[in-house]
Amino acid sequence: MPEVDTRPLDAARRLAESGDLDGAATIFAELVADPDEPDRAQAAVGLAVVLGESGDVPGSRAAARTALATGHPEFAAQAACLLAGSFEQEGLADQARAAWQAALGVGHPAYVPPAHMALARLATGEEEAERSLRDALATGDPEIAPQAAQRLAEALLEEGEPGEAARVLLEALSVPDVAEVPRLRVMLGIAHLELACAEFSGAIEEGGDVETGALAIELLARTLPLRGRDEDAERVWRYGLDSADEDLAGEVRLRLDRDL
Template sequence: MTLAQAHRMAETGDLTGAATLFTEALADSPAPADRAQAALGLAVVLDDLGDTEGARRADWTAIETGDPEYAPRAAYHLALSHERAGEPGGAAEAWRIVVSSEHPAYLPAACLALAQLADDTGDTEAAISWWERVIETGDAEYAPVAAHDLAQRLLEDGRASRAQRILADALRAVDPGGYAYARLAVLIGLTHLDQAIGAFTAAVESTDAPDVAPLGIELLARTLSLRGRDTEADSVWRAGLATPHLHDQITARLHRDT
């Protein structure tokens, strides 16, 4: 009865009263599930009251019960507390507890958070592993986010083909009319641009034949500009203009849209 009363008090805004009742319930509840529920409730209201350290102690009390529902929820709450405080080490520890529970409701978010933490520290391969694990869950909310973030990192690392495969799979699993689809579609377009840059570069480096090189130079330079690589694009134009037998064609292509 005390637990139910405590929840009602918390819902109506009597946080101090709720904290008192959750504390009493925790002291009077020998069953792990009841202890875990009381401890988590106490953690939430103490957090709302600004008692961060007390909330964290209560979270750990719930975690230590090993309850399959409330222990991972408490770890989730604890992880968010550390994230808000800018404490990645504490957040990572708590997220790993969530992962170890394998609770399907919390696993995708925990893996995604660990991916971001790893990426923030430059541990790309660990981040990739966590993103892949999120994708494997097939979660409708978190899997598309993980696919986008993973593909973006692979693209930045020059692995456009792998990024493209991940995005193609993700696009088949999301609503084509939604925001997630649009984000993935834009990114897969960028993978095609990067592959085009590779192909155009190979063409330009292979020949300076006047029936091939001017078009290759133009396409390479303009695609580099589309990717925000204007300095490289300028270098490509300059190299073409400096080639005597291509100068006139390159000049015409350079200025035809001005």
């Protein structure tokens, strides 16, 4: 006869998978009650899960805290994430942040990246959010790093820092097997467009010869609509056309009219 696996932990898992949550909870609870049980941390996580599915939120959180207190490198981190998710569902942001911090404290590499992202989501201020996003990016996780880079780059672009946004996106693109490469490249292009606009504006402000000035005006006016700034583009054209320098105004008119 084939050997039957009678480990209580496996038996509890099978009961949970079959829908017998009460039966699973009973076995998990017995294992958790034994301080010398080698599978106590894993059993506590299992108990937290089945109690949560049964609707016993306080019991689930108590079991998760027990697992967290074991300090197990994997199951304590899982327990912290379960606690954090439970608190977030009820809108308990402070408790959720504390639980995600606990997950970071355990230090399991599988749970550190999502914990940083969660802390960015729950941040109470822009600086705190940026710090968490940079920490998430620094993990080099191929799924989390691009998410962090995109959010961070969007914020930096809104703050008028396209150079730093480009650096962040390049850092994400350097991650091995990184996800969302096309999206990262599009955002990098947007950052470069913003950088180009800044350079064109600088060239216009600094003056120079007629040809260079007219070229800078044209390039800026034709680039701004790519960023949805049609009115700004019109103002740039008008600036060139109304220039007191007749040669510059004439050159700008030629550049404007050639595509009409």
